[in-house]
Amino acid sequence: xxxxxxxxxxxxxxxxxxxxxxxxxxxxxxxxxxxxxxxxxxxxxxxxxxxxxxxxxxxxxxxxxxxxxxxxxxxxxxxxxxxxxxxxxxxxxxxxxxxxxxxxxxxxxxxxxxxxxxxxxxxxxxxxxxxxxxxxxxxxxxxxxxxxxxxxxxxxxxxxxxx
Amino acid sequence: xxxxxxxxxxxxxxxxxxxxxxxxxxxxxxxxxxxxxxxxxxxxxxxxxxxxxxxxxxxxxxxxxxxxxxxxxxxxxxxxxxxxxxxxxxxxxxxxxxxxxxxxxxxxxxxxxxxxxxxxxxxxxxxxxxxxxxxxxxxxxxxxxxxxxxxxxxxxxxxxxxxxxxxxxxxxxxxxxxxxxxxxxxxxxxxxxxxxxxxxxxxxxxxxxxxxxxxxxxxxxxxxxxxxxxxxxxxxxxxxxxxxxxxxxxxxxxxxxxxxxxxxxxxxxxxxxxxxxxxxxxxxxxxxxxxxxxxxxxxxxxxxxxxxxxxxxxxxxxxxxxxxxxxxxxxxxxxxxxxxxxxxxxxxxxxxxxxxxxxxxxxxxxxxxxxxxxxxxxxxxxxxxxxxxxxxxxxxxxxxxxxxxxxxxxxxxxxxxxxxxxxxxxxxxxxxxxxxxxxxxxxxxxxxxxxxxxx
Numbered sequence: 058x059x060x061x062x063x064x065x066x067x068x069x070x071x072x073x074x075x076x077x078x079x080x081x082x083x084x085x086x087x088x089x090x091x092x093x094x095x096x097x098x099x100x101x102x103x104x105x106x107x108x109x110x111x112x113x114x115x116x117x118x119x120x121x122x123x124x125x126x127x128x129x130x131x132x133x134x135x136x137x138x139x140x141x142x143x144x145x146x147x148x149x150x151x152x153x154x155x156x157x158x159x160x161x162x163x164x165x166x167x168x169x170x171x172x173x174x175x176x177x178x179x180x181x182x183x184x185x186x187x188x189x190x191x192x193x194x195x196x197x198x199x200x201x202x203x204x205x206x207x208x209x210x211x212x213x214x215x216x217x218x219x220x
Numbered sequence: 221x222x223x224x225x226x227x228x229x230x231x232x233x234x235x236x237x238x239x240x241x242x243x244x245x246x247x248x249x250x251x252x253x254x255x256x257x258x259x260x261x262x263x264x265x266x267x268x269x270x271x272x273x274x275x276x277x278x279x280x281x282x283x284x285x286x287x288x289x290x291x292x293x294x295x296x297x298x299x300x301x302x303x304x305x306x307x308x309x310x311x312x313x314x315x316x317x318x319x320x321x322x323x324x325x326x327x328x329x330x331x332x333x334x335x336x337x338x339x340x341x342x343x344x345x346x347x348x349x350x351x352x353x354x355x356x357x358x359x360x361x362x363x364x365x366x367x368x369x370x371x372x373x374x375x376x377x378x379x380x381x382x383x384x385x386x387x388x389x390x391x392x393x394x395x396x397x398x399x400x401x402x403x404x405x406x407x408x409x410x411x412x413x414x415x416x417x418x419x420x421x422x423x424x425x426x427x428x429x430x431x432x433x434x435x436x437x438x439x440x441x442x443x444x445x446x447x448x449x450x451x452x453x454x455x456x457x458x459x460x461x462x463x464x465x466x467x468x469x470x471x472x473x474x475x476x477x478x479x480x481x482x483x484x485x486x487x488x489x490x491x492x493x494x495x496x497x498x499x500x501x502x503x504x505x506x507x508x509x510x511x512x513x514x515x516x517x518x519x520x521x522x523x524x525x526x527x528x529x530x531x532x533x534x535x536x537x538x539x540x541x542x543x544x545x546x547x548x549x550x551x552x553x554x555x556x557x558x559x560x561x562x563x564x565x566x567x568x569x570x571x572x573x574x575x576x577x578x579x580x581x582x583x584x585x586x587x588x589x590x591x592x593x594x595x596x597x598x599x600x601x602x603x604x605x606x607x608x609x610x611x612x613x614x615x616x617x618x619x620x621x622x623x624x625x626x627x628x629x630x631x632x633x634x635x636x637x638x639x640x641x642x643x644x645x646x647x648x649x650x651x652x653x654x655x656x657x658x659x660x661x662x663x664x665x666x667x668x669x670x671x672x673x674x675x
Contacts, residue, residue: 159231166239178243181232185247190257198230202260211263215253 071098072106073121079114081121090124092169109168116157116164123149123173150180155197233259240265326384327453327460334386334397341382344397346427357397357425358435380420385453385460389488395427396488398460399436400443424491443484443493454512456519457539460486461512471525474503481508485539499523499534499544513567515576520547522567531567533576533589548589550576 069085071094088107089095097107109117126145153161158177165173185193194201201208212219235243244252244265256263323335323345337343342359385398401420422443423436445464453460465481481503483496502510502523509525519536521544526532531550537543552565568577575588587594 155230155232159235162235162239166236174239174242178239181243182247184232185243185255186251190254193255193258196230197233197258199233199259199262201258203257208257211257215256219254 070105073117074106074108075112075114075117076110077114079117081114081117083121083125084128087121087124087128090128090170090172091120092171094168096169111167112164113160116160119157119161120164120168120170120173124170127172146176150176153180237261237265325452327386327455329386329388329395329455332386332395334384336382336384341380344382344384344399346386346395346397355427381449383447383449383451383453383462385455385462385486387453387455387458387460387486387488389426390458391489392426397425397427398486399423399425400447402446422493439491441491441493443486444495445482445484447484454514454519456514456517456536458488459519459539460488461519463510463512465508469508471503471506471508477503477508483512496539496542499546501546502534511566513569516570520567524565531565533567550578550587550589551592552578552587552594 070082071085071088073081073083073088073094075081085098089098094107112120126149127142150158158180162174162177162181165177184196188196193199203211240262244255244262247255252266256266324338326334326336326344328334333347335345335347340359344357346355346357381402383400383402387396387398388394389396400422403420420442421438422441423438425436443462447462448464451462451464453462455461462484463481464484471477478497478500481498483498485494485496486492487494498510498521502508502521502525505525507525510521510523513520513522515533515535519539521534521536523532523534530552533547533550534544535547537545566579568579570576574590575586578585578587578594585594
């Protein structure tokens with residue numbers, strides 16, 4: 058997978074402070090799975106306390122939990138780790154409700170956790186696949202805001218999608 | 221399970237457009253068609269991501285990147301880059317093409333791509349990358365069929381080949397595929413003692429709206445000049461254009477070059493060929509190196525024969541009078557030549573705000589001819605677009621399997637940096653770029669397809 062895993066054995070600890078003041082102490086190798094933090098570490102160097110005013114503690118915790126799992130699994134570089142990661146990812150997104158999913162996505166996006174965003178967007182996509190328009194609306198609690206007739210017209214234009 | 225009480229739309233429905241686009245990009249074209257009907261916002265996201273419809277829709281410039289995919293389903297990613305849009309399509313169908321290695325890309329028009337079979341030149345097909353639809357064209361008709369079994373055998377005897385060009389006839393609102401069948405005699409394509417091709421015949425296949433014409437129809441004319449195999453048709457203003465000389469070559473004498481280097485045009489409605497001349501000053505240097513490009517529906521010629529890294533762009537002012545106008549000169553960032561010598565430079569098409577999109581080595585850059593400013597663009601089938609954007613001010617010059625060489629244009633001294641390639645970054649060597657422009661709307665299309673051998 059990614060070739061850029063750190064090889065240093067000294068584990069530096071970073072403090073991450075969430076919007077609600079909750080702080081997390083994490084190994085640098087874990088936190089730098091998040092692009093945003095990786096950038097800050099590279100730019101600011103010695104700064105050990107990183108404030109993340111846009112992320113709530115609850116979700117930051119979840120994001121970090123995910124990072125930790127992936128960082129750990131990546132260190133003992135084995136082929137089987139991909140499987141482990143996949144299994145763990147599946148577990149991670151399995152029971153997320155929409156509210157959590159939303160906030161996690163926002164947090165992961167803000168922190169540039171590309172892989173996590175990928176995982177979460179895939180989860181949302183899986184909630185759309187195979188559904189009818191009405192079912193999609195219901196799932197996402199979306200009200201149609203088309204003018205009368207407009208929807209019919211779009212349906213007609215996209216009739217291939219309804220076959 | 222989930223509690224979404226007061227809000228009229230669920231939280232997930234209110235994700236920022238950027239994230240919704242990411243989600244949508246994981247869905248098949250078919251589901252996307254349905255999602256248009258969900259609500260206005262979603263419809264808009266899908267529409268902006270799918271600029272190719274049959275001519276008639278309107279949208280801004282859009283750029284497509286076709287990338288090899290690990291996913292089963294075709295995926296599309298919309299990527300905003302200023303006002304221009306990238307659409308990354310990962311296509312199973314397309315990667316199958318790429319892997320088989322049997323088809324090569326001829327040209328594209330309005331988002332439809334035309335491929336020809338490498339070995340059996342009677343076979344060609346069209347691909348709509350968005351719907352994943354492949355339209356197989358019927359094999360060539362009798363006149364050519366008899367001659368069509370031997371294929372690309374280089375050093376013995378003569379062989380046949382076809383040149384295809386896909387264009388749109390606005391008079392009948394149909395797509396037309398032109399096929400020129402050639403007999404080529406012993407020798408190499410670029411031998412000095414003139415070409416030894418003879419065109420056997422020309423046929424046209426019409427693919428239309430409601431019109432069901434399902435066979436090749438021979439026409440009476442053949443191109444007045446052979447079309448080199450590697451010459452790719454450029455479709456603008458109702459004409460297909462091929463250049464007759466295509467590789468960089470030293471200039472022997474101006475007169476000779478004037479005779480040898482022409483543009484063969486084909487008028488899609490009138491169905492006739494014509495020769496037009498290149499701008500005369502193209503032959504002023506020591507080397508001939510140029511290519512054609514579609515700049516928003518206008519035929520342009522990019523002259524790269526100067527020895528420095530500059531390019532001159534000529535546009536066709538008047539097709540009938542064969543009047544060329546020099547539009548601009550590009551001063552490209554200059555590097556030690558050895559670093560890019562093995563890569564091509566070319567203009568792909570127009571970019572936002574009068575800029576141009578260029579392929580420079582393995583990098584894509586946008587270039588503003590007015591102030592000679594350029595910017596690196598990373599969008600090629602990248603898994604980690606965001607990460608690679610961090611390298612925005614560096615130009616990728618050369619890469620090996622694990623590291624690549626970046627150039628920092630802003631550094632005070634010209635500096636080279638060796639950088640680890642981010643994961644998923646440029647795992648493909650060959651990048652194929654093409655661009656089309658629609659007559660009916662402002663939409664345009666760039667398709668970049670990394671045809672890879674591995675994975």
